[in-house]
Amino acid sequence: MSDQIETMINEVFEESFEIEKEDLKPEANIFxxxxxxxxxxxxxxxxxxxxxxxxxxxxERIKDIRTLEDLSKFIKELKSES
Amino acid sequence: MIFIKNLIFFILVITFTIDAFFFFGIILIFIRIFSSQRVAQKVLRFLIVCYGRIIIYGFARILVKVEFIDSSQGRHAHDPCVYVSNHRSASDAFLMGVLPGEFVQIVNLWPFKLPILGLCARLAGYLSVRSMPFDDFSKECKKLFSNNISIVGFPEGTRSSSSQMGQFHGTLFRVAKENQLKIVPLCILGNEDKPLRGSLKIIPGSVEVHKLPAIGYKEYKDLSNFKFKQYIRKKMQIFIDQRTGAA
Structure with missing residues (x-):
């Protein structure tokens, strides 16, 4: 599940922003x-x-997101809440 | 010797700034009485460019040689465009005085708080991306473009600490795309110690302001907003690396 979410997040970055796969590391700062x-x-x-x-x-939690790892955790929380 | 040259330079600039403020102010009051606000703003923007050129080509020669190198390959001077420049020094806003035509600088909030210069920036209609939402900013830019006025900005937002540019903010690129305008990259080289960061000390040397070939709408229209700003950033970084020997 965790890996799947990370893969899907990476796909968003690849499809929407054409960012190279090798740049999409969990510790990468989005900004x-x-x-x-x-x-x-x-x-x-x-x-x-x-x-x-x-x-x-x-x-409101979206304001605290800085890295891909943060984003992944946030999405997991959202999924578990729904 | 450098200290004395710096001292002379700053005495000249301060004296000239105060004199120019009153002299240009009187001219502008007369113009405003007999003509429209648009004419008065156009004259003020012209006077700001004159002020900048007197400083960079005149007083600054004691310490610095400024060279403007136009490689824009014949972009029509009267077409409005979006100039984007790298940003390494507090003097960069003054260096924009080398540009042709009428333009408005896109600045942060703090320049508006400077004595004299802040008031002039406000009266000249300079815009701050931080003072309004994107849609309002875009509308303001549209009005400028319809009057054949270009905009000039520093998409890094803050000064970079090395020749590697910081990440770009996309506002200026989105505005260019919405209005199908050319982007004209500017690369300033040699300005990182004029003055030194956190100081007023200007180290003698030369500064080059390179106007790179314009990038037209046809060239970038198929790029996403994100890819577009990265595309321009990459072009500028390659140029800077080539010129500084970092490539």
Whole structure:
């Protein structure tokens, strides 16, 4: 389940932002390493919502996400809550 | 010797800034009485460019030789465009004075708080990306473009500490795409110690402002917003690396 979520998150980054697979490491900072900005995050949220069929936009926890690992944990929490 | 040259430079700049503020102010008040706000702003932007050029080509020559190298391959000077520059020094905003045509700088919030310069920036209609949501910023830019006014900004947002540029913020690129405008990359080289970070000390030497070939809408229209800014960043980084020998 955990690996599957990580794979799906990586797919979002590859499909929506054309980021190379080798750059998608769990410790990669979404802003500093991958280069997303606040406007890109809006696109990311839309893509993640579509991919995982969850509501992310209004969740306050999204503000604390910095790395892919954080994102993966967040999605897992959301999935377990739903 | 460097200290004395710096001292002379700053005395000249401060004296000139105060004199220019009052002299240009009187000119602008007269223009505003007899013409529209648009004309007054156009004149003010022209005067700001003159002010910048007097400093960089005049007073700064005591310490620094500034060279503007245009490799834009004939971009029509009157078309509005989006200039994007790397950012390594507090002097970068002054260096934009080398650019042709009418333009508005996109700045952070703090420059508006500077005495004299902040007031001039406000009156000239300079914009801050941090003071408004993207949609409002985009509308403001659209108004400028419809009046043939370009915008100039530093997509890194903050000064980089090495020749490796920081990540780009996409606002300027999205605005260019929405309006199908050319992006004109600018690469400033040699400015990292003019002045030194956290200091006012200017180390003598030369600064080059390179205007790279414009990237037209046709070239980038199929790229995603994210890929577009990365594409320009990569082009600029390759140029900087080649020029600094880092390649």
């Amino acid at each position: 500093e390493d991958l280069g997303l900005d606040s406007l890109d995050v809006v696109d990311l949220v839309v893509a993640l919502q579509k991919k995982f069929s969850v509501e992310i936009r209004t969740d």
